[in-house]
Amino acid sequence: MKEELSEFYNIFTGTKKDIESFMSILDPVINNAEDDHERLYYHHIYEEEEQRLSRLAELIPLIETFQAGKGGDFSPSNNTFNRLLQELNLEKFGLHNFVEHLDLALFQFKDAERQAKLSEMRGASHTSYQFVKEKLAGINERFETGYSDPHAHHDAHGDHLDHHAATPAQPAKPAGQKRSFTVGSLISK
Amino acid sequence: MKEELSEFYNIFTGTKKDIESFMSILDPVINNAEDDHERLYYHHIYEEEEQRLSRLAELIPLIETFQAGKGGDFSPSNNTFNRLLQELNLEKFGLHNFVEHLDLALFQFKDAERQAKLSEMRGASHTSYQFVKEKLAGINERFETGYSDPHAHHDAHGDHLDHHAATPAQPAKPAGQKRSFTVGSLISK
Numbered sequence: 001m002k003e004e005l006s007e008f009y010n011i012f013t014g015t016k017k018d019i020e021s022f023m024s025i026l027d028p029v030i031n032n033a034e035d036d037h038e039r040l041y042y043h044h045i046y047e048e049e050e051q052r053l054s055r056l057a058e059l060i061p062l063i064e065t066f067q068a069g070k071g072g073d074f075s076p077s078n079n080t081f082n083r084l085l086q087e088l089n090l091e092k093f094g095l096h097n098f099v100e101h102l103d104l105a106l107f108q109f110k111d112a113e114r115q116a117k118l119s120e121m122r123g124a125s126h127t128s129y130q131f132v133k134e135k136l137a138g139i140n141e142r143f144e145t146g147y148s149d150p151h152a153h154h155d156a157h158g159d160h161l162d163h164h165a166a167t168p169a170q171p172a173k174p175a176g177q178k179r180s181f182t183v184g185s186l187i188s189k
Numbered sequence: 190m191k192e193e194l195s196e197f198y199n200i201f202t203g204t205k206k207d208i209e210s211f212m213s214i215l216d217p218v219i220n221n222a223e224d225d226h227e228r229l230y231y232h233h234i235y236e237e238e239e240q241r242l243s244r245l246a247e248l249i250p251l252i253e254t255f256q257a258g259k260g261g262d263f264s265p266s267n268n269t270f271n272r273l274l275q276e277l278n279l280e281k282f283g284l285h286n287f288v289e290h291l292d293l294a295l296f297q298f299k300d301a302e303r304q305a306k307l308s309e310m311r312g313a314s315h316t317s318y319q320f321v322k323e324k325l326a327g328i329n330e331r332f333e334t335g336y337s338d339p340h341a342h343h344d345a346h347g348d349h350l351d352h353h354a355a356t357p358a359q360p361a362k363p364a365g366q367k368r369s370f371t372v373g374s375l376i377s378k
Contacts, residue, residue, distance in 0.1 A: 037296040044289045048237075051282050079268040083275075090279075093240050100233045107226040 001074045004135050008088065009063045011128045015095060016056050018121045019049045022102070025114060045101050052094045059087045076143050085139065092136055095129040190263045193324050197277065198252045200317045204284060205245050207310045208238045211291070214303060234290050241283045248276045265332050274328065281325055284318040
């Protein structure tokens with residue numbers, strides 16, 4: 001668990017910086033939006049990342065507390081440890097959603113400078129997401145937290161976030177059935 | 190606190206139904222998306238609401254536990270109560286983000302049927318958000334949870350979610366300074 005904590009610490013301090021970079025890309029776009037729809041769209045994404053930033057401002061010190069050996073046992077009977085796991089499970093989705101925010105931005109900001117910056121953050125975030133997802137699956141199993149992943153059915157259809165998988169677009173499926181999803185064409189353009 | 194729990198219960202069971210209605214509106218849109226960008230856009234919103242649904246599946250029983258008098262004291266020394274407050278604080282943002290998802294959908298689905306359904310859910314969600322925000326501010330203060338609202342600076346500039354406020358669009362502000370935001374023209378169209 002010590003080693004994983006160190007990786008989590010690096011991931012979440014890293015993504016914190018990336019959120020700030022992303023916000024600084026969004027800021028002028030919001031200020032110069034051409035209409036209410038465009039402004040709402042970018043402002044909404046900005047706010048979701050801002051919410052994530054404020055959650056990370058609690059999670060990172062909590063990780064540090066455990067790294068310093070002051071969080072108590074790695075045990076489900078320790079409420080502080082349970083809180084750590086809950087927050088990590090939540091920030092796994094935060095990373096997932098960030099990857100998609102970056103993908104959406106890559107569709108819109110086509111200049112070389114922003115493409116390069118967004119692609120770099122997208123790659124790092126995707127790697128971080130995969131790492132956190134894998135490690136948490138192991139931790140949740142190890143500690144029998146009874147946590148079930150609401151995204152598991154998506155992943156079962158293949159990782160729709162993996163932009164290296166050049167899977168062709170899936171045909172439409174009957175409503176109610178889960179769709180698989182590819183953004184295969186996104187980065188390879 | 191008993192009375193507030195009852196209101197929270199009604200709000201979160203109500204929004205659960207609305208999420209499901211919203212997903213059933215998004216489902217055919219995703220299946221019939223014209224390109225990867227459009228598909229990612231709606232699928233992303235769909236997934237964020239799906240994440241919220243899975244969190245509500247934990248929050249609602251937790252509220253019921255307290256309603257049944259089985260959650261322990263309403264006290265910061267009770268970890269289950271702290272968990273309740275944490276989850277309520279998180280779902281306040283869930284409601285806020287849902288209002289914006291509905292606003293974004295209102296910009297795009299212009300037929301009378303979907304406009305009516307989305308507007309109805311938008312109104313209810315906005316009322317719920319305001320209620321939860323106000324009650325939680327009081328509760329956080331009463332129990333001195335030390336919780337600070339990362340959105341407070343937005344609200345300080347006026348509630349950008351209030352579509353009845355026909356505030357004109359704000360001029361662009363220097364980067365780094367927080368913007369106020371209006372969607373005044375949204376529903377009044």
